[in-house]
Structure formats: C-alpha cells, structure tokens
Amino acid sequence: MQGSSRLVSRLVLTLFVLWTVATILFLIFRLMPGSPLAAFVSPTFTPEQQDSLRRQFGLDRTLFDQYLLFIGNLLQGNLGESFFYKRPVGEVVMTAFANTIALTLGSLIVAYTFGVLMGAMFAWKRGTRVEAVGIPIVLVTRAAPEFWLGMVLLAIFSFGLGWFPGGGANSAGQSFSSEWARIFSLDFLRHLILPATALALYLQGLPLLLMRTNMLEVMQEDFVTMARMKGLSNWAIVIRHAARNALLPVATAFALGIGQSVGGNVVVETVFSWPGLGRMLVDAVAASDYPLAQGAFLLITTVLVTMNFVADLLYSLLDPRIAHAGHR
Amino acid sequence: MSVLSVQDLEVYYKTDRGVAQAVRGASFEVPEGQVVGVVGESGCGKTTLARAIIGVMPKTARIAGGRLMFQGVDLLGLSPREMASRRWRDIAFIPQSAMNSLDPVYRVGTQMAEVLVERGGMDKRAARRRAAELFDMVGLDPGRLRDFPHQYSGGMRQRAAIALALALEPRLVIADEPVTALDVIIQRQVLDTFKELQGRLGLSVILITHDISVVAYASDRVVVMYAGEVIESGATAEVLGRPFHPYTMGLCKAFPELHGGGGTLVPIEGSPPDLIAPPEGCSFADRCPFVEPECRTARPPLVDVASGSLAACRRTSEAEELRVLAGEAGTWLRS
Amino acid sequence: MPVTAEPSAVRGGGRGRFAAVGRAFALVRRDPFATAGVLIYTVFLTIAIFADQLATHDPNQILYRPNGRVASNLPPFAQHILGTTNLGRDIYSQLVYGARSALIVGITAAFAVVMIGTLVGLVAGFFRGFVDMVMMRIADVALGIPFLPFVIVLSSFLEPSMWNVVIGMALVVWPSTSRVIRSQVLSLRERTFVEAARVTGSSPFRILFVHIAPNVLPLSFVYGSIAVGWAILTEASVSFLGFGGGDTVSWGSMLQNAYASQALSRGWYHWFVPPGVCIILVVVAGFFVSRGFEEVLFPRLRD
Numbered sequence: 001m002q003g004s005s006r007l008v009s010r011l012v013l014t015l016f017v018l019w020t021v022a023t024i025l026f027l028i029f030r031l032m033p034g035s036p037l038a039a040f041v042s043p044t045f046t047p048e049q050q051d052s053l054r055r056q057f058g059l060d061r062t063l064f065d066q067y068l069l070f071i072g073n074l075l076q077g078n079l080g081e082s083f084f085y086k087r088p089v090g091e092v093v094m095t096a097f098a099n100t101i102a103l104t105l106g107s108l109i110v111a112y113t114f115g116v117l118m119g120a121m122f123a124w125k126r127g128t129r130v131e132a133v134g135i136p137i138v139l140v141t142r143a144a145p146e147f148w149l150g151m152v153l154l155a156i157f158s159f160g161l162g163w164f165p166g167g168g169a170n171s172a173g174q175s176f177s178s179e180w181a182r183i184f185s186l187d188f189l190r191h192l193i194l195p196a197t198a199l200a201l202y203l204q205g206l207p208l209l210l211m212r213t214n215m216l217e218v219m220q221e222d223f224v225t226m227a228r229m230k231g232l233s234n235w236a237i238v239i240r241h242a243a244r245n246a247l248l249p250v251a252t253a254f255a256l257g258i259g260q261s262v263g264g265n266v267v268v269e270t271v272f273s274w275p276g277l278g279r280m281l282v283d284a285v286a287a288s289d290y291p292l293a294q295g296a297f298l299l300i301t302t303v304l305v306t307m308n309f310v311a312d313l314l315y316s317l318l319d320p321r322i323a324h325a326g327h328r
Numbered sequence: 329m330s331v332l333s334v335q336d337l338e339v340y341y342k343t344d345r346g347v348a349q350a351v352r353g354a355s356f357e358v359p360e361g362q363v364v365g366v367v368g369e370s371g372c373g374k375t376t377l378a379r380a381i382i383g384v385m386p387k388t389a390r391i392a393g394g395r396l397m398f399q400g401v402d403l404l405g406l407s408p409r410e411m412a413s414r415r416w417r418d419i420a421f422i423p424q425s426a427m428n429s430l431d432p433v434y435r436v437g438t439q440m441a442e443v444l445v446e447r448g449g450m451d452k453r454a455a456r457r458r459a460a461e462l463f464d465m466v467g468l469d470p471g472r473l474r475d476f477p478h479q480y481s482g483g484m485r486q487r488a489a490i491a492l493a494l495a496l497e498p499r500l501v502i503a504d505e506p507v508t509a510l511d512v513i514i515q516r517q518v519l520d521t522f523k524e525l526q527g528r529l530g531l532s533v534i535l536i537t538h539d540i541s542v543v544a545y546a547s548d549r550v551v552v553m554y555a556g557e558v559i560e561s562g563a564t565a566e567v568l569g570r571p572f573h574p575y576t577m578g579l580c581k582a583f584p585e586l587h588g589g590g591g592t593l594v595p596i597e598g599s600p601p602d603l604i605a606p607p608e609g610c611s612f613a614d615r616c617p618f619v620e621p622e623c624r625t626a627r628p629p630l631v632d633v634a635s636g637s638l639a640a641c642r643r644t645s646e647a648e649e650l651r652v653l654a655g656e657a658g659t660w661l662r663s
Numbered sequence: 664m665p666v667t668a669e670p671s672a673v674r675g676g677g678r679g680r681f682a683a684v685g686r687a688f689a690l691v692r693r694d695p696f697a698t699a700g701v702l703i704y705t706v707f708l709t710i711a712i713f714a715d716q717l718a719t720h721d722p723n724q725i726l727y728r729p730n731g732r733v734a735s736n737l738p739p740f741a742q743h744i745l746g747t748t749n750l751g752r753d754i755y756s757q758l759v760y761g762a763r764s765a766l767i768v769g770i771t772a773a774f775a776v777v778m779i780g781t782l783v784g785l786v787a788g789f790f791r792g793f794v795d796m797v798m799m800r801i802a803d804v805a806l807g808i809p810f811l812p813f814v815i816v817l818s819s820f821l822e823p824s825m826w827n828v829v830i831g832m833a834l835v836v837w838p839s840t841s842r843v844i845r846s847q848v849l850s851l852r853e854r855t856f857v858e859a860a861r862v863t864g865s866s867p868f869r870i871l872f873v874h875i876a877p878n879v880l881p882l883s884f885v886y887g888s889i890a891v892g893w894a895i896l897t898e899a900s901v902s903f904l905g906f907g908g909g910d911t912v913s914w915g916s917m918l919q920n921a922y923a924s925q926a927l928s929r930g931w932y933h934w935f936v937p938p939g940v941c942i943i944l945v946v947v948a949g950f951f952v953s954r955g956f957e958e959v960l961f962p963r964l965r966d
Contacts, residue, residue, distance in 0.1 A: 016800070017807035024808075028816065136696075143892060143946035145899050148918060148939035155932065166928070222428035228384045230443055231415030240442075241431050248433075263809030267900045271922065281812055282904050285819040293819075297812050305807040320476040321432055 006322075007313070014309040019071075021301050026070050029294060030063065079298070080291035084284070089295035093277065095179075097299060100269070100276035102183055104261040106192055107199035112254050115204040119211025119250075120243060126216060142205035147267035150198035154271065157194060164194045167273030195272040199265065203257065207250050214246035221245075248318050252311045259307025263300040330397075331500050331532040332358040332381070337394035339373070339380050348603045350376040352556040353394070355630070358500065363526060363533040365547030365564065367540050367579070371600060373556040374536045378502045381534070382419050383411045399499070416447050420493040424505040427485055430477035436488055437473030440495060448496050462491040467521050483514040490522055494529070501526075504536045519546055540579050544568055552576050555600045555611035558630065562637030572639035572647045575612045577654035596660060610642070617659045618643060618650050700888075700951030703944055711763040719756055723910065754917075758937055761914040765895045765945060768825050768913075772832040772894030777887040780837035781879065784844025789852060789871050795845075802838035810835050811900060818906035825911055828898045836893065840886040847879050885953045892946035899942055914938035 061069070073080070079089035118134075125131050158166045170187055182188060218224060219242055227237045266278030273279070277296055284293035316322040339351035351373040358364045366374045379385045381396060383403065396403040398418065403411065423429040430439060437459055444455035460470035466487040477485060486506060493501050506522065507515040523546050526533055535547050543550050543564065550567045552560040552575065560573040571577045578596040598615040601607050609624035610616070616623070623642055630638040633647070643650060653659050787798040814831035821827055851857060852875065860870045895914075901907055902915025903922070921935040 013800075013803060017804050020804045021807050024804075025816075028820065139950045140943055140947055143896075143943045143950060145896050145903075145939065145942055147900060147903055148935070148942065151918065151922060151935055152939070155928075155935070222423060222425060223431045225384060226421070226423060226429045227431075229382050229415055229421045231412045231417070231447055232442070233446075236442075236446065244433055245431070260809075263812045266811050266815070267903055270904060278812065282815060285815055286905070288819075293816065297809070297816060300809045300812050301807065304809050308807065319433065320435075321478045 006316070010309060010312050014305055018302060018305050021305070022071070022074060022298060023067075025294060025297060025301075026067060029290060030066065074298070079295035082284075082289055082292040082295075084287055084289045084292065089291050092292060093280065093295050093299050096275055096277045096280040096296070098179060098183060099274060100262055100265060100278065102188070102192065103195055103199065103265060103269070103274060103276060104258055107196040107203060108254060108257050108261060110196065111200040111203035112207045112250070112257075114200070115207030116211045116247070116250060118204070119208040120215050120238075120246075122208070122212045123215035123219070138205050138208055141201055144202065145267075146198055146202035147271045149201050150195060150268050150271040153194050153198050165191050167191075168275065191272075191274075195268050195274050198271075199261070199268055203261070206253060206257070210250050210253055211246060214249060215242060218242045218245045248315065251318055252315045255307050255311035255314050259304040259311075262303045329360050330357040331360050331399065332534075333395075333397040334358075334377075334381070335395040335397065337377065337380065337396065338392040339376050339385075340390050340392045341376075341386075342388040342390070343604065346604045349606055350389070350556055350603060351380065352606065354553070354556070354558045355394075356551045356558055356561050358532050358534060359549070360532055361530040362548040363523075363535050363546055365535045365537060365543030365550045366553060367537055367543045367550060368553035369600065370538055372553045373603075374538075374553050375504055377553070378421075378504050378534065378536050382415060382421055382502060384415075416443060416498065417496045418498055419500045419502065420496065420498040422486075422489050422493045422501060422503040422506045425509050427477065427482070427509075429489060430485065432477055435474055435476055436480070440473065440492060443492060443495050458495070459491075462495060463488075465494070465525060466491045482510050483518055486510060486518050487521065490518075490525070494525065494531075497529075498531075500532045500534065502534045502536070505538070506535070507542065508537065508539065515542075522546070540568070552579065555606065556603055557611060557627075557640065558638075559612065559641070560637070560639040561630075562634065566634055566637050570634060570637075570647075571651065572633040572637065572644045573612075573641045574616050574618050574643075574650060574654065576639075577651060578660060581654060581660065610640075618646075618653070696951040700948040703948035704952070707762050707766060707941075707945055707948075710759055711766040714759045714763045719753060721756065723752065723912065754934055754937065757912050757917050758914070758941060760912045761917060761938060762941065764825055764911050764913040765898065765942070768828055768898045769891040769895040769945070772829040772897075773887045773890035775829060775833035776836045776890045776894075777840055777883045779833060780840025780886065781844050781876075781883045782841075783837065784841035785848055785871060785876060785879065787841065788845035788848025789867070789875065791849075798841070799845075802841060805835050805838045808835050811897070814897065814901055815904065815906055818901065823906060825898060825902070825907055825913065827906065828894060828901050832890070832894055832897065836890065840883065840890075843886070844879050844882060847882060848875055851875050851878055888949045888952040890949075892949035895942060895945055899938075914942055 077090060079093070081087065082089050082092050085092050122131055122134055125134075154166060158164045168191055170182060170185075170191060224237060224242055227241050232240075262277060264278075265274075265276060266282060268274070269276040269279040270282060277300060281293060281296040281300070283289075284296060334357075335355050337351050337354045338349070341348040341350050354373070354377060356364065356366075366377065368374050376385075376389065379389075380391055381403070385391075391404055394404070398414075403414070406414070430436065434442075437456070440459040440462065441452065441455040444450045444458055445452060448455070448458075450458065459473055463470045463473060468484060468487050468491065472480070472484070477488075480488065486509075490506070493503075503522070507518050510518060519542065525531070533547075535543065537543060547564050550561065550564045551558055552567065552573065554575050560567055560571065560576045567576060568580055571580060575596070596615055601611050601614065607613065607624065609626055610619075610628055613619045613623045620642070628640045628642050630640045631644060633639045633644050639647075641647075783798050783802070787795040810831070813835055814827060817831050818827045821830075857870060857874055860874050865874070898907070898913060899915030899918065902913050903919045905919060907913060907916050907919075915938075917938045918935055921931065921938075
C-alpha cells in the first residue's frame with residue numbers, strides 16, 4: 001500500500017536526521033576551538049584521571065575512531081558520565097526529562113483546549129467586535145516572550161500575593177515513594193501551575209489562530225452546506241463536520257508543539273528554577289559538563305525529531321485521504 | 329396536481345456594488361411525478377432558485393417576495409425549525425460536485441447512516457440495511473459503503489449522492505447540475521440510472537442544468553431562465569421543438585446534438601444584463617437579433633403561447649417566422 | 664524614503680518586475696494593522712538610530728547621588744524617567760540602547776534567514792531533481808535541530824556575542840521560508856511568462872532572477888517581518904540565559920539583571936516591565952505588518 005511505503009520513507013528520513021544532528025553535535029564538541037572537553041581535561045586532574053578521561057572519550061585515538069566510538073556508545077544508550085553529578089548521563093537526564101514532559105504536556109493541554117475552543121468561537125464571531133478586540137490580544141500574547149510572562153506572573157502571584165511557590169518542582173524536604181508519586185502529588189501541581197500558565201499563555205495563540213482559520217475555511221465547504229440541507233442539527237454540523245475537519249491540522253500542531261517545547265522551555269524553566277531538561281542543558285553548558293550537555297541536547301533533539309515524525313503519522317492517521325490512499 | 333408551485337419568487341443578494349436581483353419574479357409548477365428541467369446560462373439565477381426552495385442560502389441572500397407552495401403550505405412562512413425538519417424528508421438535494429459535498433473524513437456508509445438515523449429515526453442496524461439497499465438501487469456495490477469519498481470515482485460519487493438524496497423517500501428532489509462534472513459517457517449512465525429510479529419511484533424532480541441536451545434527454549417539462557426571470561416554460565417537447573422566445577431559439581441552436589448534429593454551433597453573443605441595475609424592458613433585448621425599440625420600454629409578461637406553454641416575448645405571434653430566421657447562423661452573428 | 668515613488672509603482676499594476684513590490688506596499692496601506700506595525704517599526708528605528716541623543720545617561724555607567732552614594736533603586740518619574748537599577752544604572756537609557764541592539768540583531772538575522780531561505784527555495788524549486796532533493800534533506804535536518812538549545816551550545820563555544828543569535832538563526836530557521844518559496848517557484852515556473860522567456864532563449868539564471876525572483880519577493884518580505892520579531896525574542900531569551908554579548912545592553916540582559924537582582928520579589932516593576940513591553944511592541948509590529956499578508960492569522964503548518 002502507498003500509505004505504508006510513505007511511512008517507511010518518513011521513518012528512514014527521521015533516522016537520517018537524527019544521525020546527522022548527532023554527527024553535527026559530535027563535530028561541534030570535538031572540533032571547535034576551546035571545546036569544554038579540552039578545557040576540562042587539562043589542568044586540575046592527576047595524570048591518571050586525565051588519562052582515564054581521555055580513554056573514556058577516546059581522545060587518544062583518531063577522530064574517526066572517536067566518531068565510531070561515539071556512535072557505538074549512542075546506539076547502546078551509553079551517554080557517558082556527568083562530570084558534575086558523577087552519575088551516568090542517561091540517569092541524570094531522565095529525571096529532568098520527566099519534569100520537562102510534565103511541564104510541556106500540562107501547558108500544551110491547557111493551551112490547546114483553550115485555543116481550540118476560543119478559535120472556534122472567534123470563527124463563529126467573525127466580523128464582530130469580539131473578533132476586532134480579541135485577535136490583537138491574541139497576537140500580543142504570541143509576541144510576548146514567555147519568560148517575561150513568567151517573570152510577571154512570579155512577581156504578582158508568587159512574591160506579591162504569595163499564592164504559589166517561587167520556583168522549583170517540589171518543596172524542600174518532601175520525599176516520595178516513587179517518581180510517579182512525586183509527579184502526581186499536590187505539591188508538584190502547586191509548583192507546576194505558574195510555569196505552565198506562563199507557557200500556556202504563550203502557546204495558546206497558535207491553536208487558536210489555526211482553529212479559527214480552519215473553521216472559517218471548512219464552514220465554506222460544500223459538505224457543510226449539504227449538512228444544512230440535510231436538516232442536521234447545528235450541533236452536528238459544527239462539531240461533527242466542521243470541527244472534526246478543522247481539528248486535523250491542530251492535532252498535528254500539538255504533536256509538533258511537544259517536540260518544540262521540550263527544547264523551547266529552556267527559558268521558562270530557568271525563570272521558575274524548574275529542574276527540567278532545558279535548564280539542565282544551560283547549567284551543563286555553563287559548568288562545562290560536556291557529557292551532560294551532549295546528552296541533554298541529544299535527548300531534546302530526539303524528542304523534537306520523533307515528534308515531527310509523529311505529527312506526520314498523526315496527520316495521515318486522522319486524514320483518511322492519506323491513510324486510505326489508493327483503492328479506486 | 330403540483331407538488332411545488334413557485335409563485336413570483338424574488339431573491340436578492342447583497343454585494344459590494346449593491347443589491348443584485350438574482351431571481352426576479354420567477355413562477356412555475358412542478359407536477360407530481362414529473363421532471364422539470366430548469367435551464368439557463370450560469371448566473372441566470374437557477375442555482376439561487378434551487379437553494380431558495382430548500383431554504384439553505386448564503387448569509388448575503390434574502391428572499392424579497394413570492395411564495396413557495398409545497399403541498400399547500402408556503403415554505404417561506406415556516407419557522408427555521410419547521411423548515412429544517414422538512415429538509416431531506418420532504419425535499420432532498422443532489423449537488424453538482426459530490427466530491428466536495430461528502431465529508432472527506434467519514435466513510436460514505438457513515439454519512440448515509442447519519443441521515444437515516446438522525447433524520448429518518450432508524451436504528452443503526454436498519455440504517456445499515458437501508459443504506460445497502462439504496463446503494464443497490466443506484467447501481468453501487470454495497471461493499472463500497474465502507475470506503476471514503478476520495479476512494480470513489482466521479483460517477484460513483486454522483487451515484488452515492490443520488491442514493492443519499494433518496495434515503496428518506498422525499499416528495500421532491502432538487503438536482504443541481506447532477507452530471508455536469510462527469511464526462512459524457514458517464515453522464516449518460518448516471519442520468520439513465522436517475523431517470524429509471526425517478527420513473528420507478530414516481531419522484532418529482534427539479535433538474536437544474538445549463539446543458540439543454542440534458543433537459544431534452546431527462547425532463548418532462550422545461551423552465552428556461554434568463555437574467556433571473558422565467559422567460560419560457562412548458563412541456564419539453566413543445567418548448568424545445570417549437571420555442572417562442574428568441575433566447576430559447578438561440579439555446580437550441582447552440583446545442584446542435586438536439587437535432588442530430590444538424591446546423592452549425594453558434595453561441596449567443598454578448599452577456600446577460602447587470603442584475604444590480606436590470607433593464608426596464610426585456611432583459612434579453614441587448615442580445616436579441618429580433619429586438620424592436622418597443623422591447624426596451626416594458627418587461628414582457630409570460631403569456632400563453634401554445635398548449636400549456638408560456639413565453640415572455642412581445643413577438644410571440646411572429647414566432648413562426650422568427651424560428652426560421654433563428655435557424656440561420658448569420659442571424660446570431662453581430663454585424 | 665521611497666514613499667514618494669510608491670504610488671506610481673502601485674498604479675503601474677501589471678508593469679514589470681516592480682509590480683509585485685508595488686502591490687505589497689498597496690496592501691500595507693490598505694490595512695490599518697499593517698500601518699500600525701510600520702509606525703511602531705519606524706518609532707523604534709528612530710530610537711535605535713538616535714539612541715545617543717535620546718539616552719539621558721550612559722547605560723552602563725554607575726550613577727551616584729550628590730552625597731556620593733550609589734544612586735541605586737531610585738523610583739521612576741523623579742530625576743530618572745524610569746528610575747535606576749540596584750547598581751545605580753539608568754533604566755530608561757538602557758531601554759533606549761536596548762532598542763538599538765534589538766533592531767540590529769533582529770534585522771540582520773531576518774535578512775540572513777530570508778536571504779538563505781529565498782535563495783534555497785528559488786534554486787531548489789527551479790532546478791528540481793537532485794539539487795532540490797539535497798536541499799530539502801538539508802532543510803529536514805535543520806528542522807530537526809532544537810533551535811534555542813543549539814544557540815546555547817553554539818554560544819558556549821563562540822565568543823559570547825549577540826551575533827551568535829544571528830548565526831544560530833541563519834543556520835536553523837531558514838527552512839520554513841525556503842519551503843514556501845520553493846512551492847511558489849514550482850508553480851511559477853509553469854506560468855506562461857516563464858515559458859515565454861524560455862522560448863526566447865533566456866538563460867536559466869536570467870529566468871530565475873529576473874522573471875521568477877521578483878514574484879516571490881513579497882513572500883520573502885512577509886517572512887522577513889516575522890523573522891525580525893523571532894530574532895528579537897530569541898536574542899532576549901539567549902541574553903536572559905546569560906549567553907548574550909558581555910557588555911552589550913539589550914532588553915534580554917536587562918531582564919536577566921532584574922531577575923538576578925531579585926527585582927521580582929521586591930516588586931520593582933518599573934525595571935522588568937518596560938523591556939518586556941518593548942519586545943512585545945516590536946514583535947507584534949512584525950505580526951501586524953505580515954497580517955496584511957494573512958500570514959500570522961492564517962498560519963499554514965504543512966506547506
């Protein structure tokens with residue numbers, strides 16, 4: 001079938017992109033002058049430590065051998081050991097990843113629920129004052145830096161009113177039986193609300209505008225006119241036919257949004273001291289913790305590329321014109 | 329006995345330049361169990377007329393006058409709710425482009441079931457059975473109910489649209505250019521199926537088309553529209569065989585296959601009048617080869633011309649001679 | 664300014680290669696939002712150009728009170744229009760100079776992105792085949808690079824400077840422009856006027872740059888006006904994270920200073936609100952300008 005061969009070619013492309021980005025990253029880290037690795041290895045260590053590190057990263061070998069080692073380790077999921085945490089990078093990164101995913105999904109779900117409903121509403125109110133006032137406001141939220149929104153929210157609701165904690169993902173001294181228990185605790189939620197709101201404020205504009213445009217377009221389609229001729233209820237027309245069609249690209253945008261947010265949350269995570277992947281990357285880069293920076297970057301890339309692929313997949317799953325191509 | 333009687337219908341559109349009078353005082357009857365072909369150039373108001381009858385019009389359109397008597401009830405006097413409940417059960421619609429009229433994200437069977445369940449009050453199983461029955465009727469494999477619209481060919485989609493229109497056994501079916509999008513061979517096949525079903529079920533049909541050969545082939549009566557007006561109507565054989573309005577004469581001339589490939593194909597030159605400021609006199613005057621100065625002073629009314637035929641022309645008494653002149657290609661060429 | 668030459672270009676409708684550009688200007692004038700956007704741009708451009716004259720103080724200078732103590736945390740609307748920072752620097756002057764670095768980064772980055780995006784799109788769409796395939800695969804790779812993390816990693820190797828943002832954007836952000844330009848070119852190259860040029864023996868490069876390129880310029884312009892905002896937002900983010908240029912005063916670095924100096928917990932809104940408002944204004948101006956072209960209001964994800 002055409003559908004599955006398309007899928008395979010997208011998958012191959014996804015793997016190709018991942019490999020290329022990993023290679024670019026390898027080259028950046030090994031070839032750039034003043035690489036943090038070189039800076040890190042040189043001064044303070046004992047010769048034995050230096051040697052062991054050199055061996056760990058294969059610096060005693062040719063660049064090509066180093067590259068093979070790098071790719072080989074990557075394929076085995078071995079990202080090395082963090083200089084700072086003295087623990088395997090994979091492990092360190094995963095905790096941060098959970099926090100980032102919680103923040104990303106939380107804000108995206110809020111943003112897309114709100115955006116889709118408001119977008120449909122704006123489409124309905126086309127040409128009214130609601131639209132004339134609403135659209136510029138939406139554009140302003142799209143233009144505001146999300147970390148600045150975060151700062152304002154922090155100043156008002158945390159420091160001013162004292163309703164929410166000023167940062168972090170959990171209160172000090174709390175302990176949980178498991179990672180799941182931690183993420184689904186009330187304490188975590190209280191910490192999550194402000195950063196998720198800041199992000200959601202910024203993110204809702206895209207689904208809103210998309211939904212509005214799509215609704216306006218779909219409402220012009222012949223099948224919507226036909227649905228009215230069939231005497232179907234307004235509800236059936238708007239929800240079952242118009243919204244179902246208009247939601248196609250929004251679903252894709254949602255998947256793309258996950259991929260972009262995991263890396264794009266960096267600044268909001270910094271503002272709220274949220275122990276996520278982006279902030280870990282910033283700290284690792286600042287502290288020249290090279291394996292950790294590399295690991296965090298690779299994980300962010302993997303999520304981005306995977307979600308690009310998922311978005312594609314989702315689109316073909318939701319749109320029968322692609323999912324059921326052929327067979328005439 | 330008429331199923332539908334259109335009386336002095338006026339439909340206006342709001343446009344950027346002003347109000348366009350898309351349908352101007354149109355009147356005709358749809359007798360029980362007959363096919364009435366409504367024919368005219370694009371922009372003559374025939375689609376507007378169709379949409380006005382089923383009551384689904386663009387926001388800019390407004391019915392400015394007239395009556396639509398459907399089995400003794402004026403449809404224009406119904407509340408939106410009452411009208412919605414009559415749609416599809418009493419009056420169904422076959423659209424020009426079934427591709428865009430079927431929702432691309434649902435299987436055709438689902439869309440059939442939607443109408444049967446939601447408007448026909450059937451349960452799901454009965455709906456499924458009925459859908460298969462309908463597909464059988466229109467010459468489609470019921471197995472294809474599971475397919476999506478894009479998996480159909482153009483002819484199949486049009487057949488599916490017919491099945492959909494017949495789903496609730498409506499009293500009146502409006503078919504808006506039902507075969508225009510198809511190539512000629514498929515056109516004939518779909519039209520044959522449609523005609524056969526119409527005869528078998530005794531359907532009353534309004535068949536809207538710009539193609540006079542489709543009218544000649546499939547309709548019992550014909551209504552010729554020009555610039556929003558009905559300018560001639562009557563039994564198909566009468567009107568096409570003995571046209572009384574010069575525009576009808578020209579139309580017949582422009583479609584030579586009516587006469588078995590006789591004369592040369594001559595289009596009517598010029599374009600219809602501006603409906604925002606329609607002329608005071610006969611709206612065809614500017615293009616009419618037989619125009620006289622008096623034609624421009626007042627709109628000619630529809631008058632009886634032959635057995636059951638009506639025509640809106642000042643010179644119907646001279647129709648005999650005009651028809652001869654109209655048969656010559658030179659008549660239609662501008663000097 | 665070319666404002667005086669503009670009406671003739673507009674009236675010249677279908678005339679020559681400037682017709683498309685003329686249409687672009689006509690569109691801007693008809694749309695009040697776009698006009699507001701152009702106005703905001705003009706104001707900030709003026710501020711950036713005349714920053715030296717408009718600023719009341721050196722933005723990096725530590726100011727002192729008459730009694731010799733650091734003039735820190737002065738409230739706004741007294742001796743200082745927007746007050747001072749906790750280190751005694753004039754906030755208003757920082758804001759004015761911030762406009763300069765914002766616009767420099769914004770405009771150069773937008774220019775770089777649009778140049779690369781347009782060129783790739785033109786070449787890929789026009790020559791198709793192998794060239795197209797290679798370029799689109801490169802675009803796929805670029806789209807697989809997480810933008811902000813990439814700029815951060817890049818900044819850690821290069822000298823800290825606001826140009827890192829420009830480089831980062833030039834390397835990663837061009838594909839969205841080039842994809843749109845490419846599909847435009849794919850349809851343009853089939854048009855009759857291109858066919859005519861081909862028949863009369865014009866060279867491919869002449870066809871590409873003389874006949875096709877002017878028709879995609881308005882589209883590039885749209886992407887440019889959005890990219891300016893993007894670049895300014897990114898520069899602010901990068902500076903806020905501490906990877907900006909050391910001494911350069913930018914709105915992002917102002918926000919970073921405010922954040923690091925506990926301006927939030929102390930409620931010094933006059934310090935961290937103005938830079939944010941300035942960023943919003945410039946970015947929204949870009950949206951408004953492109954809104955005339957339906958780009959932001961009608962986002963297309965999949966082309």
